[in-house]
Amino acid sequence: MSAHFVIAPVILPAALAGLMVLFARSPAFQRLGAVLGASGLIALALYNLTQASLGPTPYFLGNWPAPFGIVLVLDRLSALMLALVAGLAGVVLAYVLATGWDRRGAYFHPLFMFQLMGLNGAFLTADAFNLFVFFEVLLIASYGLMVHGGGAERLRAGLQYVAFNLLGSTVFLFALATIYAISGTLNMADLAQKLPLMPPEDAALIRLSAVLLLVVFAVKGALVPLQFWLPRSYAAAPAPVAALFAVMTKLGAYAMIRFGTLVFPTTLAATGALWGNILWAAGLVGIAVGAFGVLGAARLAPLIGFAIIGSMGVVVLTVSAFTAPALAAALYYAVHSTLAAATLFLLADTIIARRGGDDLAQAGPKMAQGGLISGLFMAAAVAMVGLPPLSGFVGKVQVLQALSAHAPVAWSVILLGTLVTMIGFARAGSALFWRVDTALSVPKHPAQPIAFAAIFALIAAMVALSLFAAPVAGWLAVTADDLMAPQAYINVQSLPAVAP
Amino acid sequence: MEALIAITIGALTTGGVFLMLQRRTFPVVLGLSLLSYAVNIFIFISGRIALNAPPIIGMGPAPIDPLPQALVLTAIVISFGMTAVILMLALGSFLHRGDDSADGGGP
Numbered sequence: 347m348s349a350h351f352v353i354a355p356v357i358l359p360a361a362l363a364g365l366m367v368l369f370a371r372s373p374a375f376q377r378l379g380a381v382l383g384a385s386g387l388i389a390l391a392l393y394n395l396t397q398a399s400l401g402p403t404p405y406f407l408g409n410w411p412a413p414f415g416i417v418l419v420l421d422r423l424s425a426l427m428l429a430l431v432a433g434l435a436g437v438v439l440a441y442v443l444a445t446g447w448d449r450r451g452a453y454f455h456p457l458f459m460f461q462l463m464g465l466n467g468a469f470l471t472a473d474a475f476n477l478f479v480f481f482e483v484l485l486i487a488s489y490g491l492m493v494h495g496g497g498a499e500r501l502r503a504g505l506q507y508v509a510f511n512l513l514g515s516t517v518f519l520f521a522l523a524t525i526y527a528i529s530g531t532l533n534m535a536d537l538a539q540k541l542p543l544m545p546p547e548d549a550a551l552i553r554l555s556a557v558l559l560l561v562v563f564a565v566k567g568a569l570v571p572l573q574f575w576l577p578r579s580y581a582a583a584p585a586p587v588a589a590l591f592a593v594m595t596k597l598g599a600y601a602m603i604r605f606g607t608l609v610f611p612t613t614l615a616a617t618g619a620l621w622g623n624i625l626w627a628a629g630l631v632g633i634a635v636g637a638f639g640v641l642g643a644a645r646l647a648p649l650i651g652f653a654i655i656g657s658m659g660v661v662v663l664t665v666s667a668f669t670a671p672a673l674a675a676a677l678y679y680a681v682h683s684t685l686a687a688a689t690l691f692l693l694a695d696t697i698i699a700r701r702g703g704d705d706l707a708q709a710g711p712k713m714a715q716g717g718l719i720s721g722l723f724m725a726a727a728v729a730m731v732g733l734p735p736l737s738g739f740v741g742k743v744q745v746l747q748a749l750s751a752h753a754p755v756a757w758s759v760i761l762l763g764t765l766v767t768m769i770g771f772a773r774a775g776s777a778l779f780w781r782v783d784t785a786l787s788v789p790k791h792p793a794q795p796i797a798f799a800a801i802f803a804l805i806a807a808m809v810a811l812s813l814f815a816a817p818v819a820g821w822l823a824v825t826a827d828d829l830m831a832p833q834a835y836i837n838v839q840s841l842p843a844v845a846p
Numbered sequence: 847m848e849a850l851i852a853i854t855i856g857a858l859t860t861g862g863v864f865l866m867l868q869r870r871t872f873p874v875v876l877g878l879s880l881l882s883y884a885v886n887i888f889i890f891i892s893g894r895i896a897l898n899a900p901p902i903i904g905m906g907p908a909p910i911d912p913l914p915q916a917l918v919l920t921a922i923v924i925s926f927g928m929t930a931v932i933l934m935l936a937l938g939s940f941l942h943r944g945d946d947s948a949d950g951g952g953p
Binding site for chain 1 (some may be wrong): 850853873874878881882885887889892893894911913914919920921924925927928931932933936939942943948
């Protein structure tokens with residue numbers, strides 16, 4: 347019975363989204379459903395976290411045995427990502443309800459729920475083709491959310507975002523078909539068992555599909571050189587939606603960690619250090635592109651987009667080592683940077699609503715509640731850059747420790763990137779809060795305490811992440827050990843034995 | 847047979863990539879469709895090529911792998927839906943701005 351809790355984070359938002367479409371005329375019903383859905387997901391995520399700490403739990407859809415049916419597996423990594431999605435969704439939803447963003451179009455809440463369904467499913471599934479399907483579910487919902495509220499700029503950026511991601515989906519299908527043609531299976535645990543036994547003449551095809559898959563995940567994770575879509579798309583999307591999208595880049599990182607430890611581990615002769623080498627280069631350049639993008643951005647929203655590219659650079663640079671301490675550090679930093687990016691996007695929305703725009707070159711009017719907002723911006727920028735006392739600092743220290751074997755290159759790029767990012771954020775903060783045109787009248791704006799409470803909640807989460815850094819890092823260290831030795835993840839699916 | 851299918855997939859992919867690189871949105875959408883046709887055939891033959899082989903055990907001398915057929919059905923449905931979405935976005939963008947360039951730049 348308790349095994350059904352594994353699939354509940356997918357079923358709950360799917361059922362609610364369907365109901366919401368039926369009652370599309372009743373905003374009150376939609377809001378009630380959204381609040382129930384978000385609180386249910388948070389409760390489920392907490393329960394699943396405790397369950398996953400005991401060991402991986404499989405869920406066989408339709409009771410078909412693996413690898414013939416689709417299997418979901420809840421392990422520590424999935425549970426961590428589910429909790430991150432649920433917490434972030436709760437905060438973003440509170441902000442959206444307080445500011446009335448959901449009233450600017452008819453279908454915000456159903457799309458939001460479908461987005462959560464896709465994210466949760468992608469984090470849970472243990473089947474590569476099912477991962478593709480959940481990618482498409484979350485993408486088609488994100489297309490709708492992205493153009494929520496309408497407007498020419500949003501439609502144009504949305505068109506580019508959709509075209510780019512459809513191209514990514516096509517590459518994903520090419521990669522999956524190649525893998526299936528080689529091995530005859532798409533179950534990730536089954537692949538982990540079968541790929542090492544493939545004849546050497548298939549090694550080139552295995553390498554080809556590994557690189558194609560990496561390209562797909564790099565598109566999702568906005569890795570250099572596939573990051574061009576991100577700043578413009580996230581800047582054009584409604585800012586609270588962009589705050590939720592902050593977790594979508596981490597889906598790319600999740601998929602890289604999952605496939606890089608399970609399907610294409612460094613011990614697989616065909617691929618070896620192939621992924622590690624590509625990720626190492628992409629991470630280093632990503633940090634530089636992110637840092638200089640932050641320094642040069644003309645508006646606040648793309649600036650945050652570049653900060654996300656830089657933080658993804660740090661994450662994949664750390665992942666590229668594929669050692670247990672590096673994965674633990676990368677996971678800690680990924681959780682932290684999701685929270686930091688979401689905080690910044692929510693703040694960007696409060697700033698745009700009060701200042702009339704986020705252009706950094708133009709002096710704006712003095713903002714209502716400007717003192718509070720500038721203090722929060724300071725805190726969020728400190729977190730994103732990685733200065734003490736917030737969790738960004740703890741995360742970066744762990745990353746530096748994990749990469750100490752490659753200290754000369756990795757440390758100098760990360761530390762210089764941090765410096766440049768800090769200057770960029772200082773420039774943005776002074777332009778927004780100190781370059782005030784006093785001739786302009788201060789626009790009135792209601793205080794919206796719940797919206798600020800949502801931002802405070804994110805900052806409090808980052809404070810908690812650094813206060814309880816030791817227990818969190820300990821839990822993540824066990825997670826990383828499980829990832830590096832995925833035998834439990836494979837055994838729990840009771841696959842048929844593979845003849846060597 | 848193998849050569850024919852390989853040439854078909856190659857031609858569809860080439861045409862799709864070429865159209866994807868155009869500036870107007872309509873060729874881009876057509877290019878995406880061509881790419882999805884190419885990938886659909888590619889998935890379909892990933893279970894090996896066989897003539898007159900039913901996907902059910904016991905109905906012929908050697909059954910063909912049924913899984914790629916299920917996968918390709920899923921892929922067809924998804925790409926069909928996605929094409930509809932991107933067409934609506936392209937149309938909306940065109941009607942809003944009176945210009946259907948995909949990069950949104952000037953003339």
